[in-house]
Amino acid sequence: MTLFRVLEEAFGAQDWWPAQSPFEVMVGAVLTQNTAWRNVEKAMDNLRAAEALSVAAILALPEGELAALLRPSGFYRIKTARLRALCLFLERRGVAVAPEKLAAQGEWPDLRRGLLAVHGIGEETADSILLYALNLPVMVVDAYTRRIGGRLGLLDDHLSYAEVQARIETELPPADVPVRNMLHALLVALGKGYCRPRPRCDHCPLNARCAYSAG
Ligand code: SF4
Structure with missing residues (x-):
């Protein structure tokens, strides 16, 4: 301290994390893996321009189109699969419309375990989502x-x-x-x-x- x-x-x-909504934090946490933030911003801009910054919109996009939007973030095919997996997780949890409501579904260690079970979500990504998207006390x-x-x-x-x-x-x-x-x-x-x-x-x-x- x-x-x-x-x-x-x-x-x-x-002023951190740079995002306009909890779902944007979640998307950014996946896209920032192994790349600089300026590349994430380009991919986020693409998603925004395509009106695809929601769970439903991402899941509705054909995989190739989503991959093209994510291309600036690097490793875009891998990140396409990971982002779709996260969106499917949020949909299964019944929080597709308001992903921040995931925070009300249990104690943070349980939520963390759930996130870590999602394809491509590692510890840093899970903790970024818990802290910055869900406002839970995780370093x-x-x-x-x-x-x-x-x-x-x-x-x-x-x-x-x-x-x-x-x-x-x-x-x-x-x-x-x-x-x-x-x-x-x-x-x-x-x-x-x-x-x-x-x-x-x-x-x-x-x-x-x-x-x-x-x-
Ligand atoms: S820049 Fe890093 S290594 Fe240098 S004084 Fe600061 S904390 Fe230490």
Whole structure:
């Protein structure tokens, strides 16, 4: 939480996740796998222009047409299958019209298990959906989290996703969605601005607390 406050002071409040609805968050969480966000935005624009940003519209599209719309996001055939699988899951759960109502169908660990059973939904994607689309208190672990935590000397490289998540969760106030939302956003801001593959430590707000920077 000390690091959280330092980052909040440095970067201010973050507007995250960039989407216009919970369903858009879910779609973005699938499309952002292994690609930059600017490519996701192009695919989202395509879906929007085709009036296909709903569960029913996506399931109604022929597979080839959906794949063409998703093409800018890369790995588009794989993502076509994954997005259709997610939409079928939401339809089966009876929340196709209002996917955010999934949050009312159980405790988040059960919902997480359900999402992880969907083709192509891994831990990071499931947790992004839980936190950002469903407003549930789940910490998202991504490549920025691992890189920054490792360099700070807080996380070992060999830890699994679940171990990293549990390690961070012990530091956070329980059931606090805004803190988890903001922390992930702040780590992304730090990872993009300073803690890049080649880090810019000189002006990094965590410089004085970082094992990597201390050499
Ligand atoms: S001081 Fe350098 S290595 Fe440490 S968090 Fe900042 S950018 Fe990353």
